[in-house]
Amino acid sequence: MNTPDIASPDFPSPDSPHIPVLLSEVVAALSPRDGGVYIDGTFGAGGYTKALLEAADCKVWAIDRDPDALARGATLVERFPGRLHLIAGRFGDMAKLLAEHGVRNVDGIALDIGVSSMQIDDRARGFSFLRDGPLDMRMERAGRSAADVVNTLPEKDLAEIILTFGEEKHARRVARAIVKARVERPFSRTLHLADVIRAEVRRAHDGIDPATRTFQALRIYVNDELGELDRGLRSAEFLLRAGGMLAVVSFHSLEDRIVKTFMRTRSAEAARPSRHMPASAVKGAAPTFRLVTKRPTVPGDDEIARNPRSRSARLRVAERTDATALASVDGGLA
Template identity: 50%
Template structure:
């Protein structure tokens, strides 16, 4: 959920999640920053108003650039917006900030403005085309639902949505699409509800995890996160800060694992294991625990309920690539291991 504009901006439709604790954690703010998930510009505005000399906003969604055109000019050359994927932020930095970055902010997931537009197909609350493409290019969610084999569809729903009933849902989908292809969000949401039942009052909609899984798969969000974390390591100066806001357990686990690996801590706490010499750290952290919303944040923005912020400070150690599997990124091997646990 990429952050919306700050409350200081005219006509700001959304409140950026965890903006206050983020700015506090990275204070004092100065130099050149990349907001890798620009969205409606909330973090970028917050950084500029907190003292950043310059912010480069990156977003894969062309709509974000169109929206920024009406207000970004007010910051002059202090704000530049680029259409790209934050997985490539080191390439963007090399072109626009060759001296290196003082900070990177990533706000993961789908943005509020994308969820609120039925025509983008992200939400099951409004009827629209079953799309979900952030870049508005490439295969859509409808393509996946209509074309994938049942087993592959079940794996995606299980791995990316953590939906234990993934095989049942995939079976219902493949049976239904034999009569007519899926084209709209409510068409799929109603099908999943029939497969799982309506659920108890107060519970999330039965299609929540399925829609999350398809969105992540369509946009390769976990792959982009893995690449983006390593790209930030390459682009940051010594002393530069990487701040990441995540919204569900897999994302947060990947970010946590990245910082464990890059701070020289493997995360292995087995007291019987042989003592291993600590590796030189590429990042340091002031706190190992993620920062969540306080009462004020929850009141202002209920969508922040599951948000977690993690911040690391870059050292002078040369950057290294990390195997995606080491970050706990879901994959086919995990699918086979856990297949029997689904219903």
């Protein structure tokens, strides 16, 4: 069962600024040191970046694919002269992006997957099914929008996307309704789509808006979020030096499964047939990570009370070993 997505626009206080999730836990996981070099792969409102820069006299390379987020980060760059560098791009490309700046190894990487409160709350970005806006959902403001997807994809493909990325059990019915409605009037607004979904799927006992899962699915598809996560984890393996820490916060089961599987496989925890057998014996490759969090860290009641959007967050942490990275990363770096 999918947990409610933090990035869904159905949480309270829609106009709140972004509050960093599991902040002290992420900083503790990276435990920044003077002279260290860190990557914040999801800069957002700069919550993690600022905390890392305050915790030690270190450098942070902060990446975001959203040009609005980077524009807002300019004041933080001024506040930490020579210590913060903002990069426009995707964390899936971080090995290549950092290599362009001559950086090949780092001491820690934080990823806070999903969308920020600013993105959700700005109706013009088209993530909200509660407030009308253009049906956009592109974090990068480039490429195929959600409207392009629902107006052009065959019914079968739409159903597949809604089922896989939204875990919506009525995916086929929703896809059929979308295809029928777009013949009369192509979709261009969020509320048009939300109304079509609501007419098809009844509100469940848990009170979650029936549009939640389909909007989540479209957002993940439009931004290739799971592909990015996969590439991001492999890039992290490539970039982290021995002893370097990887901390990933995710907000729904699809993402958490990818992070869990990656960390378990790379630390050989899952594959090891016997706990007496050394991990290095598994598949002939030495583990590239050591699991730090066997179970994910979740926000406490206090944090959830302060920030309801944190309630489905899960933090997983792993430490890089000195073994050679198992996978090459896109961009011909390995």
